[in-house]
Amino acid sequence: MTSYLLRGVSVVGAAPTDLLIRDGLISTEEGPAEVIDAAGLVALPGLVDLHTHLREPGREDAETVETGSRAAALGGYTAVFAMANTSPVADTAGVVEQVWRLGREAGLVDVQPIGAVTVGLAGKQLAELGAMATSAAGVRIFSDDGHCVADPRLMRRALEYVKAFDGIIAQHAEEPRLTEGAQMHEGEVSTRLGLTGWPAVAEEAIIARDVLLAEHVGSRLHVCHVSTAGSVEVLRQAKARGVRVTAEVTPHHLLLTDELAASYDPVYKVNPPLRTQSDVLALREALIEGVIDIVATDHAPHAVEDKECEWAYARPGMVGLETALPIVLSILGEQWDLIAERMSRAPARIAGLDGHGTDLAAGAPANLTLVDPSARRVVDPAELASRSRNTPYAGTTLPGRIVATFLRGEPTVLDGKAVK
Numbered sequence: 001m002t003s004y005l006l007r008g009v010s011v012v013g014a015a016p017t018d019l020l021i022r023d024g025l026i027s028t029e030e031g032p033a034e035v036i037d038a039a040g041l042v043a044l045p046g047l048v049d050l051h052t053h054l055r056e057p058g059r060e061d062a063e064t065v066e067t068g069s070r071a072a073a074l075g076g077y078t079a080v081f082a083m084a085n086t087s088p089v090a091d092t093a094g095v096v097e098q099v100w101r102l103g104r105e106a107g108l109v110d111v112q113p114i115g116a117v118t119v120g121l122a123g124k125q126l127a128e129l130g131a132m133a134t135s136a137a138g139v140r141i142f143s144d145d146g147h148c149v150a151d152p153r154l155m156r157r158a159l160e161y162v163k164a165f166d167g168i169i170a171q172h173a174e175e176p177r178l179t180e181g182a183q184m185h186e187g188e189v190s191t192r193l194g195l196t197g198w199p200a201v202a203e204e205a206i207i208a209r210d211v212l213l214a215e216h217v218g219s220r221l222h223v224c225h226v227s228t229a230g231s232v233e234v235l236r237q238a239k240a241r242g243v244r245v246t247a248e249v250t251p252h253h254l255l256l257t258d259e260l261a262a263s264y265d266p267v268y269k270v271n272p273p274l275r276t277q278s279d280v281l282a283l284r285e286a287l288i289e290g291v292i293d294i295v296a297t298d299h300a301p302h303a304v305e306d307k308e309c310e311w312a313y314a315r316p317g318m319v320g321l322e323t324a325l326p327i328v329l330s331i332l333g334e335q336w337d338l339i340a341e342r343m344s345r346a347p348a349r350i351a352g353l354d355g356h357g358t359d360l361a362a363g364a365p366a367n368l369t370l371v372d373p374s375a376r377r378v379v380d381p382a383e384l385a386s387r388s389r390n391t392p393y394a395g396t397t398l399p400g401r402i403v404a405t406f407l408r409g410e411p412t413v414l415d416g417k418a419v420k
C-alpha cells in the first residue's frame with residue numbers, strides 16, 4: 001500500500017504542516033512516501049452525505065452505485081447514505097444488502113443503505129426494519145424519502161421500533177393533502193405563473209407533529225431537506241426543549257429561489273421546491289447556528305427523458321454530489337471548521353458511522369479530502385461523473401476544486417480525477 005506525504009497542507013484551515021498517510025491511517029511513522037505538494041490546499045475529514053439517491057437497483061440509466069460513488073468521491077465524499085426509493089424499494093434485508101455489496105465492490109466511498117420505513121414506500125405497513133438492521137448492511141437510518149410517512153400512527157410505531165437500537169427515522173416532511181398537484185413553492189411567483197403551489201405549512205405541520213411524536217416516544221427523528229424559515233423556528237423550539245431531532249439542508253435550498261421557476265426550465269424543479277429569498281437567508285443562519293445540523297445533497301439524478309420535458313411532467317430533483325462543497329464554500333466562505341462540522345463530523349456522528357468525520361490526527365483512518373480554495377471552476381454538465389446531467393449550475397463559476405480524496409488511505413481522486 002502506497003504511503004503519501006501531503007507537504008505543507010492546511011488541516012481544516014490551520015497553519016501549514018506535513019500530513020503522512022501510511023497503512024490506511026494518519027501516521028507519524030517516518031519512511032518512504034509519495035510526496036504530494038499540498039501548499040495552499042486544505043485537508044478536510046472526508047465528507048459524509050446522509051441523503052443520496054443512487055437509483056440502483058431499477059434506474060441504472062440515471063445512476064448506478066458505481067457512477068454515484070465516483071461522483072461522490074470527486075465531490076470530496078468518503079461516505080454516502082443511499083435512499084430507499086429504488087425499484088424494487090429498499091424495504092427488505094435482500095435489497096439493502098445488494099446496495100451495500102455494490103458499494104463495497106465499487107470501493108470509491110462507503111455506501112450505507114437507508115431502509116424504507118414502510119413496505120414499498122406506500123405508507124400503509126411498516127417494512128422489515130429489524131431484518132434490515134441486523135442484515136450485513138447494518139441499517140440504522142430509515143426513510144420513505146420522496147414520500148412522507150403521513151399516517152401519525154405509523155410514524156409513532158416506526159419511532160418506537162427503532163428506539164430499541166437507537167435508530168433514526170428520517171422524515172420527508174410533506175403533508176400530502178396540502179401538496180396535491182403542487183408544481184412549485186406556493187407564493188407570489190406561483191400565483192404569477194399560475195402553477196399549483198406547495199405551501200411552506202405542508203412541511204412545517206409535519207415537522208411540528210413529528211417533533212412531538214419523537215418527544216413522546218423518546219426516539220430519534222431526522223428531518224430531511226428543511227426548506228422554510230417556519231421549519232427552522234419549529235426545530236429551534238424543539239431543540240430548546242431537548243427533543244432528539246436533527247435536521248439537514250441542501251446546497252440548493254441555501255442558494256436558489258422560486259424566482260427561477262419563471263424560466264419554466266425543469267432543472268429547477270425539486271422536492272421540496274425552491275423557496276423565497278427570506279427562506280434562503282433563514283436556512284443559512286440556522287446552518288451557521290446549528291439549528292440545522294448538516295448539509296446533505298439530496299443528489300437526485302434523472303434521465304434526460306424524465307427531466308427535459310414540460311415542467312409539469314418533469315421529475316423533481318437535481319444532481320448535487322460534485323458541486324456541494326463549492327456551493328457551501330461560496331456561501332460560508334473559508335470557515336473550514338464549520339464546513340468540516342456540517343459536512344463531515346456531524347453527519348458521521350448522527351449516523352454513528354465509525355471511522356468517518358474524525359479529526360485528522362495520528363492513528364485516525366485516512367478518510368479525507370484535499371481542497372484548493374483558490375481555484376475556480378465553471379460547471380460543465382458534460383464533465384460530471386454522475387450518469388445524469390440535471391445540474392442547475394451549468395455555466396456557473398464556483399470556488400474550490402477538490403484535488404484529492406482518500407478512502408482509508410487509498411486515493412479515490414488524485415489531481416482532480418477519479419483514480420478508477
Ligand SMILES: NC(=O)N[C@@H](CC(=O)O)C(=O)O
Pocket residue numbers: 053085145146147172269270271272298300301315316317318
Ligand atoms: N428530491 C427530489 O426532488 N427528488 C427525489 C425524491 C423526492 O423527494 O421527490 C428523487 O428521488 O428524485
